[in-house]
Each structure stands twice: as C-alpha cells, then as structure tokens.
Amino acid sequence: MGGGGGPPPPPRPAGGGAGRLRIAAYARHDHYATLRGHLERLADRIRSDGWTARVVADDNALVDRAAAVRAGIGWYGKNANVLLPGRGSWFVLGAVVTDALLSPSEQVEEGCGTCRRCLDGCPTGAIIQPGVVDARRCLAWLVQAPGSIPREFRRALGGRLYGCDDCQEVCPVGRSEVIADGTEDPAADVEAIDVLEADDADLLERFGRWYIAERDPRYLRRNALVALGNTADGSDPAVVRLLEAFLADPDPVLRSHATWAAAELGRRDLLGGLDDDEDPLVAEEMALIRGRVGT
Numbered sequence: 001m002g003g004g005g006g007p008p009p010p011p012r013p014a015g016g017g018a019g020r021l022r023i024a025a026y027a028r029h030d031h032y033a034t035l036r037g038h039l040e041r042l043a044d045r046i047r048s049d050g051w052t053a054r055v056v057a058d059d060n061a062l063v064d065r066a067a068a069v070r071a072g073i074g075w076y077g078k079n080a081n082v083l084l085p086g087r088g089s090w091f092v093l094g095a096v097v098t099d100a101l102l103s104p105s106e107q108v109e110e111g112c113g114t115c116r117r118c119l120d121g122c123p124t125g126a127i128i129q130p131g132v133v134d135a136r137r138c139l140a141w142l143v144q145a146p147g148s149i150p151r152e153f154r155r156a157l158g159g160r161l162y163g164c165d166d167c168q169e170v171c172p173v174g175r176s177e178v179i180a181d182g183t184e185d186p187a188a189d190v191e192a193i194d195v196l197e198a199d200d201a202d203l204l205e206r207f208g209r210w211y212i213a214e215r216d217p218r219y220l221r222r223n224a225l226v227a228l229g230n231t232a233d234g235s236d237p238a239v240v241r242l243l244e245a246f247l248a249d250p251d252p253v254l255r256s257h258a259t260w261a262a263a264e265l266g267r268r269d270l271l272g273g274l275d276d277d278e279d280p281l282v283a284e285e286m287a288l289i290r291g292r293v294g295t
Contacts, residue, residue, distance in 0.1 A: 019232040019239065020189045021224060024140065024163020028187035030209055031092045032058045043096045057094030064093035071095075072105030078130040079118035079167035085111065088174025111173060121170035123156040139164040143223050146213035148253060148281060151288075154260060159231040161190060161223050162210055192232065195224040196242050221246075222257050229261030243270055256281040263289045 036057050043053035056062040065082045068074060073093075074084040081089035085108070112130070119127045126137035135141040139156065140163050142149055149157065195203070203217035213219045225246060232239045246258035247270060255274075259282060262270045274286055 019192045019228065019236070020159060021161035021192050021195065021227045021231075022159050022189055023161055023187065024165050025090065025168075025185075025188075026092055027163050027210055028185055032094070032209075035092055035094045039094050039096055043098075046096065046098050046100050049100070051098055051100035053096050053098040053100070055094065056097055058092070062095055062097065064095060067095045068093050069107070070105075072107055075108045075110045075112075076131055077118065077171065077173070078112050078116070079122075079127055079171065080131050080133045081168065083111065083171070083173045084108075086174055088171050089168050090174060115172065117170040117172065118167040122167055123158075123164075124153055127167065139166075144211050144213060144219075146216075146219065148256065149222065149226055151260070154226050155230060155264075157223070157226050157230065159227045161195065161220065161227060162207070192224050192228045193238055193242065196221055196228070196246070218251055218254060221254055225254065225257040225261045229257075229264035232261075232265060234262075234265030234267045239265070240267065240270070243267060247271070247274065252279040252281045255279070256285045259285040259289070263292075 036055060039055040039057060043055050046053040056064075065076070065080075068082045069076055074082040074087075077083040077089060079089070082093065083089055084091065119130065124137045124139060126134050126139070128134050128137075137153065139153065139160060142153055143157070143160065143162055143164075198206070198217075200217045203220055204212075204215070207217075207220060228239065228242070234240070243258055243262045243265075246254050247262065249255050249258065255277070256279070259271060259274060262268065268289065271286065271289065274282055277283055277286065
C-alpha cells in the first residue's frame, strides 16, 4: 500500500534561500504514522477472518519496493523508486504480510521508455545506470551516513538538510499531479541558525523520526554547516557568530565542516586559530584551504 509523501510544489532550488535548509518531501511529516494506521485496520480485518497478518512499514524486514512491484502498485523507475501512473514516486510504502489466500495482482507495465531525466538530473551522478544507484554518491544517503561528508559532494548538497528530491522532481510520471498554484509546505524549509543553535534534546524531539546516524544529532549539525557554507551570507553577524562557535567546537567533525563552510563563505579570516589544530580532519581541511589560496 502506498500513501502520503507528496506530491510537492513545483521544483525549487535545493534550499529555501540564504541560510535556509531544505527537507525532502517524504521527511517533512510523519506519513508513515498515517500509513500504519490504514495498514493496521486492514490487518485487523484479515485477522478477523482467521488469517495471520503483520504490518511492515519503514522497516528493514521487507523490501517495500519489491513487494509493491509484485503487488502491481507500480514499476521500478530508472531512479530505482517505484513509479505509479499519475502519481510518480510521491508516496511512501508499507505492506501487510499475510498467509491469507489472495488473488494475484497484474503487474504494471514499465513506463519509463527512453526517458533519462532522472539519470541526467542527479546532481552527483549517483544513478549510474537505469535502476542502479551508487549510494556512495547519493545525497540522500550521504546526509544519513556517519563521519564526514566527502568534499567532492559538499557543493552539490546545496541547502539540503535531509534527503534529496531531484530525481523525483524531474520525473515526468505524475507531473500533472504536482501542485502548481505556488503554495509551499511550511515544513519544507528550516532555518540553519535554528538547527545549529538547538541542543541535542531539541533536535531529537523535532527530527527524531528521521534516520540519524548513531542517533547522534551532531550529524544534523554537520549537514547544516555544509548547507550554511553553500547558502548563507558570510557578512551576516549571526552567521559569523555560528561559524566562530563551531570553529571552536570540541567535535573535530563539526570543526572541520565549519572550516570548510567558513572558507566557502569567504571568511578565511576566521580560521587563524586553527593553524595549529592537531586533529587530522581539521589539519587536512586547513591544508587544502591554504593550497587553494597559495599560502
């Protein structure tokens, strides 16, 4: 069963403006909670008839896309998402696994044809061939992965805090369903300053339903620092204050990403205190910056 998840307004730049961070459509609201409610009611009906039924949604116990294709909901798109005629991939998936005797559904015929918009539109070239995504290049994966975001993908991250919708936004399947009246989901963007100033408890309360590496909010701050470096105004006193705070942060992952962000915003003048930083992450970042400016 599919539900929620979109469609979003027409495509916008990968960020909500200077110092604002973009959240992927599926992550803006708890669509899975709504979907689970529908699935539980269906499962209860099946159980009342004497069969076994288990709800699986947003759970690694089942590959939802494979189940959806077998159930005749849609077909595998070239962006590796399940595509539904008239809807595209703007929905979330869940299932009821049961031993009930059900009639098999007809498979949905593949409908991508010769279209390559998702392959050509991926900002990092992560869709390496139709239906195959190299997760190591996929921005949606990189913002969830622990450690540092590879430098070669930081500018491509733009203003994203969590997720990436590019391969869905360019897909013509279901485009007629996209809201075109100029309205915008207020949950689409958050202020970088709000994320970077929040404490751990606040971040987990607000975004705890997301997959956050090691359940450690520092990775949200890491993402926000990269987005800040891509979108903010380096002359803004509030931005300078944040950079100074994170350049002195005891966490080397955050310190190194703040170093990158400061350099991207033309604020190398803030980096003097890091010349003798002994952490390898920060030292490497500083060496690359000095190399770029020829010092």
